[in-house]
Amino acid sequence: MSQITGGMIDFSQxxxxxxxxxxxxxxxxxxxxxxxxxxxxTLTRLFNGNSLRACYFLAITIFSLGILRDTLYERxxxxxxxxxxxxxxxLAYTLLALGxxxxxxxxxxxxxxxxxxxxxxxxxxxxxxxxxPFNITGAPMYWGSTMSFAGTALWYGRPAGLMLTVEVLxxxxxxxxxxxxxxxxxxxxxxxxxxxxxxEGKKVR
Numbered sequence: 733m734s735q736i737t738g739g740m741i742d743f744s745q746x747x748x749x750x751x752x753x754x755x756x757x758x759x760x761x762x763x764x765x766x767x768x769x770x771x772x773x774t775l776t777r778l779f780n781g782n783s784l785r786a787c788y789f790l791a792i793t794i795f796s797l798g799i800l801r802d803t804l805y806e807r808x809x810x811x812x813x814x815x816x817x818x819x820x821x822x823l824a825y826t827l828l829a830l831g832x833x834x835x836x837x838x839x840x841x842x843x844x845x846x847x848x849x850x851x852x853x854x855x856x857x858x859x860x861x862x863x864x865p866f867n868i869t870g871a872p873m874y875w876g877s878t879m880s881f882a883g884t885a886l887w888y889g890r891p892a893g894l895m896l897t898v899e900v901l902x903x904x905x906x907x908x909x910x911x912x913x914x915x916x917x918x919x920x921x922x923x924x925x926x927x928x929x930x931x932e933g934k935k936v937r
Contacts, residue, residue, distance in 0.1 A: 740813060741892045742892070747807050747808050748812065751896060754800060755805070759907040760907075762794050763911065769849075775789060775853075783853040783854055783855060787844075787845050791848035794848055805881065805884070809885065809890045810888070813892070818885070818886060819889030831877065831881075833865070835880070838865060838866075838873040841861045841864075842857075877900065878904060881893070881896065881897040882897045
């Protein structure tokens with residue numbers, strides 16, 4: 733482990749603010765782009781009307797931004813002061829294991845389009861996913877990612893990492909406040925359209 737330094741968090745390091753900016757930027761970016769896609773079909777038009785390719789493009793972009801964010805976060809953990817008070821390797825292992833389990837099983841349950849906002853492209857799932865890990869929490873990917881951030885901070889013993897983890901928790905919580913109602917409305921709209929078509933079918937008979 734690194735040597736113990738005087739301050740718990742070194743606020744003079746630019747890398748700390750760059751990582752904090754990346755953490756806040758990512759969910760803000762994908763919510764703005766996805767909502768614009770739902771209303772204006774900007775990416776779909778860019779891909780000649782192919783919504784699946786447009787969704788895959790956004791998926792690659794979001795995934796790449798996530799890798800960049802995680803790289804910036806790790807750089808902070810390597811350069812910020814170490815504190816034995818915040819070094820809990822066994823708790824870190826547990827959080828990392830649980831967090832990655834939630835994230836990976838979410839990917840498996842939702843698939844690429846379900847994970848990366850396919851709903852906003854008109855690529856809707858047949859029914860809500862209710863099995864594991866969605867029977868534990870409605871946002872397993874977000875909370876699993878938060879647990880992984882916390883676990884990594886505790887593995888490195890860096891208070892700065894825990895501070896950034898709190899930011900991760902807050903920005904995901906805010907993102908859900910925007911995403912959940914909007915996504916619900918997308919599926920409710922589909923059900924209303926289906927009911928309308930059923931009603932028209934009955935009139936024809």
